[in-house]
Amino acid sequence: MTGNETLEQSRARVTKAISQNMNLYGVSPSMGRLYCLLFFSNEPLTLDDMKEELGMSKASMSLAVRTLLDLNMVEKTWVKGVRKDLYVVRDDSYQRFFDYFINKWRPAVTMNTKAIEETISELEGLVGNSDESQEIQEHAQTDMEKLQGWLDYYDWLGRLIDSFETQEIFNFIPMKKKDVQKDET
Missing domain, CATH: 1.10.287 (Helix Hairpins)
Incomplete structure (x- = not known):
């Protein structure tokens, strides 16, 4: 197995576990996958980035991000020159x-x-x-x-x-x- 495959497999394992337990926060597993996507991302992501990666509809993605914002699990961030909203994990567990x-x-x-x-x-x-x-x-x-x-x-x-x-x-x-x-x- 290549290093990249090992990295993807390890991230998938954590994402699966976190997603299955997101009901503890009153949110769906898809929101858990979104949270993990942002967590493992090395840069802020737009709604379009997240939608493309997870294959969710724009409406579902928007609702999921709003919910995670309300739970203080993610936050908006700003990057010079980028006009779209960007999101990152608020990493204070x-x-x-x-x-x-x-x-x-x-x-x-x-x-x-x-x-x-x-x-x-x-x-x-x-x-x-x-x-x-x-x-x-x-x-x-x-x-x-x-x-x-x-x-x-x-x-x-x-x-x-x-x-x-x-x-x-x-x-x-x-x-x-x-x-x-x-x-x-």
């Missing part, structure tokens, strides 16, 4: 993960916490209310205790999200394994 995790989980934590707090407040009105049956009061108390566990979880999850935003997470889980070994000695 850690920040990309943080951005995605934060953008997906922060709204969910906020919405769920608000709903649980409102529910606990309503249930507090049932507990100890002489107009309610003992059974209703007991169910309300049990529900409040269960919901408090969820509030504790969402508090923890909120702090985890905060640690991603501030990058304090790296104090506990360094980027490189060798940094952990240095800290342990």
